[in-house]
Amino acid sequence: MKHLLLFFALITSLSGCITINDINQDLRKVDEVWLSEINKLPKDLLKRTINTPYSQAFPAVKKTFVSLNMPITKESSDKGFILSRNKSPNPLTASQWDEVREMENDKLSEISWMITIAEEPDEQYVTIKAAIKELNDQSTISLSYYLDAPKMEDMGLVPMTQAPPHAVKLLANIFWKELEQNLPTQ
Numbered sequence: 001m002k003h004l005l006l007f008f009a010l011i012t013s014l015s016g017c018i019t020i021n022d023i024n025q026d027l028r029k030v031d032e033v034w035l036s037e038i039n040k041l042p043k044d045l046l047k048r049t050i051n052t053p054y055s056q057a058f059p060a061v062k063k064t065f066v067s068l069n070m071p072i073t074k075e076s077s078d079k080g081f082i083l084s085r086n087k088s089p090n091p092l093t094a095s096q097w098d099e100v101r102e103m104e105n106d107k108l109s110e111i112s113w114m115i116t117i118a119e120e121p122d123e124q125y126v127t128i129k130a131a132i133k134e135l136n137d138q139s140t141i142s143l144s145y146y147l148d149a150p151k152m153e154d155m156g157l158v159p160m161t162q163a164p165p166h167a168v169k170l171l172a173n174i175f176w177k178e179l180e181q182n183l184p185t186q
Helices: 002-015 020-039 054-067 094-111 150-154 165-182
Strands: 047-050 072-076 081-087 125-135 138-148
Touching: 020 094, 020 165, 054 072, 054 081, 054 125, 054 138, 054 165, 094 165, 125 165, 138 165
Parallel strands: none
Antiparallel strands: 047 138, 072 081, 081 125, 125 138
């Protein structure tokens, strides 16, 4: 994120033609494209029904977030949701983040010449929401991923809220694999 902001500052100071509104418009375009791509992902990537009752699934999801270094910020077993949040790129590793950057920056250049994914996204936060629903003796778990960047907001920018689609794929696969390890054995 630091690199992204420095890039914006450099372009703005050199040209004098780029406004915060211009940057925000491009950020919205990226959000729209990423949301469209995320909506095209296989449904079982972000939503699964597991053969585990809700009373065991809910604590297993909590344990999964903790295992992935994603602190729980809010939860409700009555309403069936858990929110976790941490600095980006968690729970991805540095090499996984590099993979995301490589794949997504090429696509970004087609949307906006101003926007790139930062090498070190430590000023962004990723929030993962797990919605857990009881279905007889099974549980349905739906995942959502969101980004926020308070320092960008402080500068008057409206940061992207959608995670890069490749990051969503990686995050989902990591989550499901870790969840399997945390579910009680049948």
